[in-house]
Amino acid sequence: MDEPAHRSTHEVFEDHLDLAQQGRFEEDIARNFSEDCVVLTNRGVFHGHEGLRQLAGMLQNEIPDAEYGYINRLVEGRFALLEWTADCGAVAVHDGADSFVIEDGKVVAQTIHYTLSLRDPKALSHGAAS
Numbered sequence: 606m607d608e609p610a611h612r613s614t615h616e617v618f619e620d621h622l623d624l625a626q627q628g629r630f631e632e633d634i635a636r637n638f639s640e641d642c643v644v645l646t647n648r649g650v651f652h653g654h655e656g657l658r659q660l661a662g663m664l665q666n667e668i669p670d671a672e673y674g675y676i677n678r679l680v681e682g683r684f685a686l687l688e689w690t691a692d693c694g695a696v697a698v699h700d701g702a703d704s705f706v707i708e709d710g711k712v713v714a715q716t717i718h719y720t721l722s723l724r725d726p727k728a729l730s731h732g733a734a735s
Contacts, residue, residue: 610709610710611710612710614680614682614683614684614685614707615680615685617637617707617710617711617712618678618680618685618687618705618707620633620636620637621633621637621638621705621712622675622678622687624636624637625673626673630661634654634657634658635654637711637712638654638657638711638712639708639711639712639713640653640654641653641713642654642656642657642711642712642713642714642715643713643714643715644656644657644660644714644715644716644717645714645715645716645717646660646716646717646718647717647718647719648660648663660717667696667721668691668692668693668696668697668698668721669693670693671691671692671693671696671698672691672692672693673689673690673691674689674690674691675687675688675689676688676689676690683706683707683708684704684705684706684707685704685705685707686702686703686704686705687701687702687703687704687705688701688702689701689702689703689719691719694724695723695724696721696722696723696724697721697722697724698719698720698721698722699720699722700718700719700720701717701718701719702716702717702718702719703715703716703717703718704716
């Protein structure tokens with residue numbers, strides 16, 4: 606693989622998606638995310654690699670062991686967009702959307718939006734759902 610700073614937006618984006626699907630989270634954030642990245646979500650603002658770990662924990666808590674589907678991938682210049690779904694049986698996401706700003710081979714900013722749909726109201730007794 607090329608040096609990180611020389612990777613295109615498309616290469617970084619696809620590497621992130623591939624590693625995410627493989628569950629290689631720590632490798633993904635080390636290789637593809639800036640240490641001072643900013644992530645804006647409907648759950649708050651998160652900073653850096655520790656913020657990414659917090660978000661991953663929240664998602665795993667809300668949709669444990671989900672199967673993810675990538676519906677649409679777009680890349681233009683330093684920007685990328687991913688539309689996605691997730692399903693773990695009791696809980697599903699039908700409207701996942703992430704946007705990325707990628708500079709010098711790393712994600713420097715990301716937005717994340719999704720709405721949880723409950724099939725079983727007991728599934729999220731520990732958290733809130735929309």
